[in-house]
Structures are given as structure tokens and as C-alpha cells.
Amino acid sequence: MMTAKEIRDSFKSFFESKGHQIVPSAPMVIKDDPTLMFTNAGMNQFKDIILGNHPAKYKRVADSQKCLRVSGKHNDLEEVGHDTYHHTMFEMLGNWSFGDYFKKEAIGWAWEYLVDVLKIDPKDLYATVFEGSPEEGLERDNEAASYWEQFLPKDHILNGNKHDNFWEMGDTGPCGPCSEIHIDSRSEEEKAQIPGNQLVNKDHPQVIEIWNLVFMQFNRKADGSLEGLPAKVIDTGMGFERLVRTLQGKTSNYDTDVFQPMLKAIAEMAGTTYGQDNQKDIAMRVIADHIRTIAFSITDGQLPSNAKAGYVIRRILRRAVRYGYTFLGQKQAFMYKLLPVLIENMGEAYPELNAQKILIEKVIKEEEESFLRTLETGIRLLDKTMNDAKAAGKKEISGVDAFTLYDTFGFPLDLTELIPRKRHDCKRRRVQRRNAETKRTRP
Template structure:
């Protein structure tokens, strides 16, 4: 219902009074129930019908019943209903008009039959109302088997298939329920639940869009779905989570550490762990992407078009998580070692939560590993940390406990339907000030020096969206001047943010709105260039190279696209050449408003992750590019001027980034590079034509000097070996060499350790050096010591802790490091003591 929030509040712009929808939904509030119950999902499709002051309770109930009985042919005897305990009108409609027996009508309190649940008592504020639910009875053989079983029982016998919400109140801060301007309807029917009823199966996971996925999981894991209940739960959860992630990625949400990306990453990691419990050691989720695609492609063709990309992204995420699990396992082993040394048996809740939150370790996995070694977890401490995180997430969320806006924008919607954008055709216009916002409050007047946001009834200013930054400029009127420093969009309103330079700005007056034309023109050139770049990428490296994000500024372009390897120099050159060829062709650029279907039929490219309304703006460039775009553009490609790529890098798994400049910015960069080249020529006393040869000669000479320096160092090291062995401490027949080498590189340390190993039969070595403000430590053990259980990797890790670092490696040789250079001598002394102690413990065996 979120997309209809303004319609419920009587502030919407839609020219309809009723609607029907099918919505993709992602919800993780009940995630712990997914797989365990017959009905819970993280991803599901919700069917709904809506009324905005048109039909209400009687028609809603009549039509719902008609659809179920006459269209879907569901037996009346299998259906029962519930109503809010104080909603006598709905009860009467069900009993008197639909003729449902009283024994099949249930009255429940606001927890079960009010939306949002418990809204009258607990909130949140905003539109709400009583609801009436329709249930399907699967029969006495399903569920608890008790005679008094009803829809309120959670035994799965009764399936809630349709919720009819009568949104007629606006809850205020005091808890008062005020009537909305008109009575609304918002219904929700879970597609998966209804399919379950229609297909006559017991769970949502047995319907036609889940069975192929679960069958594939059976093949991959070689485990039967209808075998152990525990395995079935894991398989259901994997099927649900992979479906959720495929749709998320298809909609442009990539796994990450924040927001929606973090939710997606957690879902993938849960599914990976479930696979591990089913015996799968390698990446496998990506193999399910084509299955999900085949099942859903009729209604979601975008998934089929992007399935290779989606599979690559998921595989990459799986591989990264397996590495993370290995790291987490090592950390848990270190924690257990610390517990053992301190003679403790309980791992703190904070440490267990860190493993869970950072490394993806579920609590039960941590507990299982600990229990094997005789340790336990502080579960209460873990739960406390989990509660803190959830509280932080709620605080950081944009949802502030209000169902809809209650700030200044909500009040503005009472008096205006939005700002009209005139910027496609003009850079100036007159506009009436609808509202002035200062410090998040509506004000009537803003004086000089005030930093404010102004909303006009019409404007030439483009508000930031679609990757294009907002315009800057001025608003002026009779001695009053506002310097606009940024422009943004919020729903239908354009927000001009800036500072009053002189005079007083008053709500209701007419101002002259003037965009900074030079800056706007530079943005137009860059935006048109991104469309040509998109075309060139798909031509050069493949159709999979779809846009994944962009920044269109006045001085640069940043363009993110799907690709799994760095572009070669040849590819970059070809892309750059193709873009400039299209610019030189000076093709016309035009925009046309169409329905979304008309635009797709015309071949327009809908961008990855973008959301579009019914009417869209299709931008055409010659005969080679058609994209849906609401930004500002040049009229002909030749206006862009020179295009140069200045950078190419990775920004996420499977996402590359190109940075580029056009026009005068490109010319400026070329001149800067030319200046640098001239400066280098002067330093090296050569000309531009001979610069490469001169640089090669210098490098050749440098390599010769480095080779000579290495030879001298090697000779010097060889002369030190005898001294190091002679001065070594001997314990149980083993020589212990722990020394700091001045001005030594890592390579010097390794070579010294190799020479010592070759020069002495029984020797334990810890060498240290300081380079570039950091400590480097090399540990090496002779073969005899390795056979006796000495491990260079473990020893170097212990020593490195004293210099604020870590490391590890092979039993015979390893490298570690740290940042506390002043502690190196202490660390080497500790190394001597550690090795001595270990040798005395193992004896001469």
C-alpha cells in the first residue's frame, strides 16, 4: 500500500479511485519461521485491490466472496472469516448479506484484526483500520487435531488467504483515531498461499514455482526432500532465499554491508550455511539461478535476460563467504585458545555476536564448535548484543514510527499537488513560492542570511535523480535574491536549497527562477555521453554490460556497469573510439513520452534497478540508442565534444566503474597532461619524442645498480651467517637465533633465514626488521624441528602480537608483521623465551 499513501491521506495525484496490483515483497521480520512453517517467506508476491473513497466494506466483502466462490470455485464449506471485535458492520455483512454461519465468523482483537497490528494501542501513527480475514480450512488431518482448533491456532490447518483492510482512520500521537477524508480499502492476497489452495498441496513450498527449485537442491545435495524433517526445513529455506536474492539482484540491489544490500547478503549467507549442513562444501547457489529464471520468466522476463549476471554475482558472493568462514573459524580457534589459557569456559556474548555479525557464523555453529572442546557461549550476552543492533537499525532507518510523512512536506501536500518541471525546454521561468522550509519547519518569511528550502509551483531547476545532480542558480524578485546551491526531488515536489543573499523571501510571491546555464549545459553534455558510453560498452564487451549506477556531474561522469574483469587497454581504446565516432556523427537526440509498454515495444532499454511509472520518457539517439530517461540532454551528439576515459576500476563484486570527462573538461585534462610531460622532459633533459627512450635508459641503469646492491648485500649477509650461528643461544642441542637486521627488506630477511637453515642442522630462527614505519618478522624452523611439532606460522603469530600485528604461514617458514616499531626488541626477546620454553618441554627427542 505504500505507493498509495497519499491517496489514502487525500493528497494523491492519481486520476483513479480504485486499483488492483501484484507486488513483489521482501520481508525479513519473520525470517526465523521461513522453512519451518508451511506459509512463511522472505520473498513473496502480494495481490491486492484498493479503493480511495470509492467502494467500501460491503462491496469489498461481496466481491471477495464472489471471486473465491465463482471464479476460483473454492467450496464455501472450506472457508471461514474473522472480523475486528468492534467492527459490527463487517460482521453483519458476512452474516446477513453473504450468509456465513455464525459458527464460521470469528471476532478477534486489534492484535489479529487491525492494520497495522495493535495500531490503536501501540501505533504507529498514520492511516489504519480494522480488517477482515478469509481462511481456507485444509481439513482435520492437517494441524493439531484438536476439536476447538480455529483460525487463531498456529497449527497450519487454517490458511489465511485474503486480508481485507478498511483504512478509515488516521492515528494521531495521542492515540486518537481520527476519520480520514474518505474511507479506503486495501486488501492483500498472498499469491503463494492462494496457489497452494488451488493446487491442493499442504505447503507453499509444494506449489509449481517452488518444486523445480527444491528438486534441483535435491540433485545438488543428493539429499531427499521428503526424508528427514530437518533437511526439508533447510531445503525450503534455501529455495526461499535464493528466489529472494535473484529478484533483489534483478532489481539492482547488490550484496553489501549496508541497507538492502546487507539484508540480501545475510539471506545468501544463511542459504550457504544451510547448504553446508546438507553436505555441500563448494559454491552451489548460483546453479539455482537458471531454475528460478525458468520458473518466473513468463511474468518477469528481466530475470532471464540477466540470469548470467545474477549467477556470477551470487557465485562471487559465495566464494567470498567461504573465505570469510575460514577466517571466522581461525578467529574462533584463537578465542578458544585464549579461554583455555585463562582457564575460562564461557565465550562472551560480545565475541559470539562479532562472529555472527562480521563473519556470518550462526550462533548454533559457534556453539557446536565450542561444545566439542568443552566450552559454552554466554547466550544472554549474545541476545543483548542482537537487541542493540536491531535498535540501532531501527534508529538509523528512515521509518521513524510514522506510517507516512508527518513533517512539513505532509502539510504542503494539503495545499499543492506538486511542482511542474519546465526545464526540458527552458532555463528560466516565473514560479510562485508554495512553501519555505527552514530548520524542518514551514515559515512565511526568510530574511538575508537564512539557509532554506523553497518549493515553487513550477520550475526550470532539475532535481537530483537518475544519477544526474541537481541544478544550481538563483531565485530573485524585487531586490530579493536566493542563491540555489542544490536541487532535489521528493515525490512530486522540487526542493530548491540555498541561502538568502539579500532581501526577504516570502511565501506566496512570484520569483524569477534562473538556472546556471553553463553548468546545466555541461551536465547535459555529460548525461548524453553516458548513454553513448552505455551503447559502446554493450557493443565492445557484450550485452551483459548493463548500467548499474551513475553520477552525472558538470565536470565528470561516473558510470558503473556489470562486468567481471578489468577492461584491457585495447577494450578501453575501442570504447573511447566508438563513443567519439558517435559524437562526431552529430546524430539528433530527441525525447518522447510513451506508456512503458510502448517504449519497450519500441526497443527502449529499461535500466537495471530503476522503477518506472506507467508513463515514461524515451530518449533516442540516432538509430543506435533508446533508453528510458528523465534527465536533461543536448539536442545533437556533436555538442558533447571530446570524450576521454580517465579511470577504470572495481567497485563491487561483478561491478566495474568507468570515470570520464567531456568537452572543455577533457580539453583541460589533456593540457594538464601535456604540461606534466613537458615538466618531465625538462627534468630529464630530453625532448618529448625521446622521452620514452630516455626513461628506458634510466630504468636499465637503475636495474643494474639494484643488481649490484643486491650482490653486495648478499655478500655481506653471507659474512654475517657464521657470526649469527656462533652467537646463538643453544637449548637442548638447538640453536636459537632471534635478531633485528638493520635496513633489511623482507627479501633480505628471507634470504638470511634460508642461509641459516642451510648452515645449521638444528636451528630455530626469528628475524625482524623495520621498514616504512612497520615491523616485518620472518620465522623459520629446520626440518628436524618441524618433525618435532614446531610450527613457524604459529610462532610468528604469537611474536607478532607484541608489535600490534599478526600473521602466519607454513610450518617451516612464515611471515608476520605489526605497527609498533618500538616493541620489536621486546618481541625478539619474547621469541627467545618462547622457543627456549618449547624446546625444554619437548626435550631432545
């Protein structure tokens, strides 16, 4: 079984052998683009080349790009940790061509890498192609389909609509059809019952997209019409964590060696074992995910703060601290102690982590200690508020009191909801235990 490091290295080596320049990841934090705070896709660093604002230094490029997504339809921060596939920070493997090769090579090399290098079974692979759009005057992408037919049977080549299979940078600018590669990781018994082509793009957890090949061949003009691009662009993106999960035969990204070393370190710190308690598992996944985002953001020059990108990072850090405090009993700063594990796991691919280790640890520790003081103060005030409400004959505290704790003292609203519920549950369990003991002692 290939390790995550071996998989990342194999991708770079493969495309280097095809004449691609391997470039370093751009910073995850964007400072010179007013439309973006964070790099959320591999193409961000090549945006000006694609738009024609700058000439391309290299015609062929490949990399592993660190990305951050914390909003949008499939990137809700509050989902991270509660399921096994949402992440804030992730890596995107990609290869690009700026006016050089196009569909034939992009499809052929994708197949060669997946099947010949990674040894994925061809019968588990499916490809989608753009079905066309009559209102746009666009025909089906028969060119891409013809190249796929060299590798796949026709029932493994599926039409996709404009939403899934036509990529656009924005309201105007470069755009074009795309071809997604999906893999079916179900058991043979399940495959025999339902063919994989019926589950592509149906949100099945084991029939997933692993690679998107974008063929930028049009330019969207201000009036909405399309014209051909003088220099066509290939832009591909493959989610690294998802690929590792597939190759290592896991059903969860967190069960791969991308996250397991960190989860084991967190579990040891908390005196528990991952996989034995659902709520603790959620907390450990939150921390394992968030420490990556926080550390990489700091290396890229973004410190936690109360504004813009800094606020996003502070929010992510505090979310991790809350979960550690509430479910893992971490009443002292602890996340900064996890940095050596992160460096051991990712430092070779991203040497900036080790270069800024002291700064990262210092910033995280200070942020943790500051927020833990806020939590302790808030809990004392919440205790008083709950006692006052009880004395007044109320069963719950008011929304006004909860908002005051948040607005004046920075105490998280979700903890204001959670703590009384936990205490009620503990009280209920004590009553149930006493009732059970009484029944046992009765003659």
C-alpha cells in the first residue's frame, strides 16, 4: 500500500516525466486579489496567465497546492469533524498546459497515471463528458468522448450537464467543458446489484469524483456570448486526501496516514482512543483538521485577528479549542504541542512549516491561552446566570442573557446551549442510577 507521501511524490514525478515544470504551492492566504481571501483551487496562482494578463513562464506545469475552503454549498465549517470527508485545508494535485497540449494528452496521461502508475482497476473508473447546451449553441464534447473510448467501454462514459461539466471562471473570461473521472470503491457484491454508472454524481460515499479535467477553449464575453480562445488551457485538479483514501482502501479520509498520526497524538494527549466514543471522535477530527489550517495560514503570513482572513483563522482555532475543552477535557493550551507531529507528516512536502515552527507554536499557544481565559470567565458567568434563572423559577436562561455572554464576554453561543444540556443529562443519569440502585436493594 502506497503512503500519502509516496502518492504525492508519484504524481509530481509522473508529470515531470511528461515535460512539466514542478512548481511549489502558492501561499494558502492571498494578499493581492481583492476577490479572494484564501486559495481555494489549484488554478488561483495561474489566474493572470489564464486571463492573458501575464505570459506563462512554463508551458507545462504541475504541483500540489494547499487550499482552504470554509464556506459554500459543500464546505460548511460546522460540518467538519461531524462527517469523514469535509475538510477546511486540503491539497489539490494538478497539471496545466498553457497553449501547449490539450484534450488528447490530458485524458491519456490521466489514464496512464491512474491505471499504470497507481494500478487502479480500469473497470472501477468512469468518465463524464459535457452533454452540450442547445441554448448556448454548444454540442456534446464528442472529442473528449472519442479519447475516452480508447480506454473505457461506452457504458463507463456518461454525459454530464452544464452544472457538472462546464467550468467557468466567472461571469466573463475563460471557460470550457470538463471531464470528471469517478471511481467506484464498493464491494463486488454491491457492484453486482447496482452498476456504478447509475451512482455517478449521485452523492454515493463510495462512488466519488477523484479528478476533474477542465478544457478551457472559450472566452465568455460581457454580452454572454462565447468566442474561441486563441491559446487553449488545460487545468486539472485532483483532491489529494480523497485519492489517498481510495488507494489505501479506507472509507474515511481520517483513517488514512494523512490524519492517523495526528489523531493518535491527540488521543494520547486526551487519554483516550480514537474510534471508541463518537463525540470524542468528532472532537479529535475537528482538531486534526483545524491544526493544519491554522499552521499553514500562519506560515503564509496570516495571524489570527478580528478582521477578514484573520477572523476566519481565529474562528477555526477557537472552534478546535472548544471541542478539546468540552469533549476531551483539555483545560490548558494543547494544540501548539501537536505541531511536531504535523511537521513530521508534512514538513518534507512543505518545508515552510519547519522553518517557522517557533512562530507557529508561539501564536497558537497565545491564542489558546487567551480563549481559554474567555471560556473560564464565561462559564463562571453562565453558572451565575443559570442559578439566577433557577431561583426565579425558570427552567432555562433567556436568549438575551445568552447573547450578552457572547457579545460582551465572547462566550460562544453553542457552549451556552451545550453546557446546560450536558448538566441536565448528567443529572438525569444520576437519577436513573439511583433508581436502579434502589431497585436492586429492595427486598
